[in-house]
Amino acid sequence: MEITTFSALAEPNRLRIVELLLNGPLTVGDIADRLQLRQPQASKHLRVLLEAGLVEVHADANRRNYQLSAVPxxxxxxxxxxxxxxxxxxxxxxxxxxxxxxxxxxxxxxxxQN
Incomplete structure (x- = not known):
């Protein structure tokens, strides 16, 4: 199933994740903490953003850092x-x-003035 940019951003938590990532890469734990979500919830939202091509993930040792993808x-x-x-x-x-x-x-x- 293809997820469009608009449908991915329509969900408030995903939009908030994108806004967080404007300041630079974060781990799923960082995102979960800042948005006061459970880590599985944050992971689920990040998966949708990944499928839509809005974020990229980079492995750094045992950490996975998520960052915005500029192209979309x-x-x-x-x-x-x-x-x-x-x-x-x-x-x-x-x-x-x-x-x-x-x-x-x-x-x-x-x-x-007459």
Whole structure:
């Protein structure tokens, strides 16, 4: 079964794990402690994140360190880029409209100087 980025991140504990890993690699024990989860729960969430390709695991002696994988987040950022541009254009149009409205209201409220 393929797990998508969105379905993996939709679960709050998995999203919190990703947020923890923004600061660097952690072991499953570190993650469990910081999120106040039992280690089997943390392992289950990490397995889902691994299957989705969002995290990588590296063995260091007898420790397994989990870290974020950049590629899926770069793809997500690229996908969101189109939406970001659309909203920026809409906000720019709204700014122009509000400036025009404010300018029009200022002209209407100025007293006549005759």
């Amino acid at each position: 987040f770069q793809a997500l950022d690229s996908w969101l880029g189109g939406y970001r541009r659309m909203w920026e254009e809409r906000f720019d149009s709204l700014d122009k409209y509000l400036e025009k409205l404010q300018s029009s209201q200022q002209k209407d409220t100025k007293p006549d």
